[in-house]
Amino acid sequence: MFFLFIILEVFSILFVVKYNGYQKSVAFGQFDELSGSFHRTYNNFWEYFSLRKINHDLAEENARYRKMLPSAFLITDSLVHYKNDTLYRQHYQYMSAQVISNSTNTAANYIQLDKGRLQGLNKDMAVISPKGIVGTVVNVSNNFAWVMSILNKESRISVRIKKNAQIGTLAWEGGSYLYASLKDIPTHVSVIKGDTVFTSGYSHVFPKGEMVGTISEVSIKPGEHFYTIQLRLAVDFNSLGHVYVVKNLLREEQMKLQESNKNE
Amino acid sequence: MSNTYIRISIRFVLLILVQVLILSNVHFLGYLNPYVYLLFILTLPFETPKWVLLTTAFALGLSVDLFSNSLGIHAAASVFAAYFRPGVISLITSRKEYEPGVEPSIADLGFQWFITYTFIITFLHHFCLFLIEAFRFTGFFGTLGHSFVNALFTVLIIILAQYLFYRKKK
Incomplete structure (x- = not known):
């Protein structure tokens, strides 16, 4: 019996190391889709109960953005008209996503989103909420994404x-x-x-x-x-709902420059 | 006999669902989390062979893992707890014979026996769980304390569950 005990424990530890490696955070492959749709159904159900709060947060955010609109300012300088022109090149692109599973009580917390590769998400994109930063995308499958929360001992x-x-x-x-x-x-x-x-x-x-x-x-x-x-x-973090995934449009260029700098 | 199997299987599925859908979302005081699925290991009949005990515990832990993105952690802790179950039972019990088919419960063995039994197993499970979760020995006493407090919380919920769902059979 001791042997069986050892064998099962070794299996478990192998699983732990293979699938929970702090750095690697390998996604669950096939199971990802199943667990994803399971959590999505569960989440859709509970979301109705927090609609009031989400509405409130969104309204607050809208108000903040309205303040920033050009129409909220007296135009004293013609520069503001060039906003979408050569002076302001778009650097970040925002995509909205929904949290479908989340934890806050382990040493390595991860968040799962309902969007994935097919919706344009990729590794190393930032995730923010209306109130502040949330984490970094560490793995994507076709329709879901895993986000390393900043509540993770490996997050810097x-x-x-x-x-x-x-x-x-x-x-x-x-x-x-x-x-x-x-x-x-x-x-x-x-x-x-x-x-x-x-x-x-x-x-x-x-x-x-x-x-x-x-x-x-x-x-x-x-x-x-x-x-x-x-x-x-x-x-x-315990009441995360809607988040934005931020894509840095110039990241590739920045990384390339950094790499070539290292090689010299 | 087959009746017992069906009952135990239903309990298996039910406890996993309750664990992943409700209890894993309870963060009492920020980081206390009851792991009541342990109740399944605790209440398997006394004469269950050891290998059945270990493999069902493994399956149970793995199922919980699959839904909490922690593959292996709960499995390891459950197998660990199940391995020590027979030892703990013989340690705290003086008489050795039970009627076949009897499951450890408050109704059959008394409050004091059950709470001692539950606490020892739960603490072993939690300690293993948190140690693997931290995956390092720094902060060892923090882990020990966390296990202790969390075990108290889990035991409380398990005792409540016993009074709610188990009746003395007459």
Whole structure:
């Protein structure tokens, strides 16, 4: 009996390593489609109950965009008319998608979306919600996509503190899904509780200036040259519904340049 | 006899559905999650052969895994818990004979026996589960504490389920 026990455990561990590798996050292949449609049905059902809140969020977002419309401003300079012309080349493209499965309570959280390769999604696209950043697409099948949530111990995202323009790294060390930590901010700059943190745009994945969260706790551990900063995330991961997938239209060019730079 | 098989199979499917559809979405206080599908392993009849115990536990864990994008983690923890079940039973029981077909339950064996039994198995399962999930030994005591607290939560739900769904057979 001990042998059977060992064999089953070895099988399980092999599965764990093969399919849950933090970095690899291999999708489930065939099973992906089945589990996807299963979760979609389940989700469609529950979504009715949160329609009121989603409507509210959308209205809020609409209001924010209306503020940015040219018609909301007094035109004092003719430059604004060139908006879609040579001066402003489109850099990011937004596609809307729906979350069909999501977790916040494991060490490596992933989100599944109801759009995939056929709808134009690809690896390394950013995922944001109306309130802030959500994660990065790590795997796509024909009709579904897996997103590594920022609530994942392997997730690293380059961010910037709004007030002093310092660049740091967003990471998550487990525990509550409401908080993440901000690393690599040197102790000689001043950091204040309540400061806003945005994406830096350095990663070629997230657009610059997407909301991440606000600083909720700052401390320095003895002997360290960097702050220990806790961040209150802007997004409530437990109630994710609609998200946008962001495609960086110039990513290929940026990566190519970076590669050729490395080779020299 | 075939009646027992059917009942156990229905319980298998039912517990998986309840687990993946409802309980896996419960995040009490942010990170406590009841894994009540363990009730299936706990309530298999006493005379179940060991190999059946292990393979059903494997199938159970794997089914839960498939729906939670964690292939292997629950399977490993379930097999681990099932392997220790006979040992735990003989450890906390003085008399050895049971009527054939008896399943471990509060109604048949008493509250104290059942809660001790459930807690030990649940803790073993959770500890294995969280250790594999973290996949490293740093933060070992954090994992231990998390297992302990989460086990208390799971046991609470299992005890409630026992009082709700199991009746003493007369």
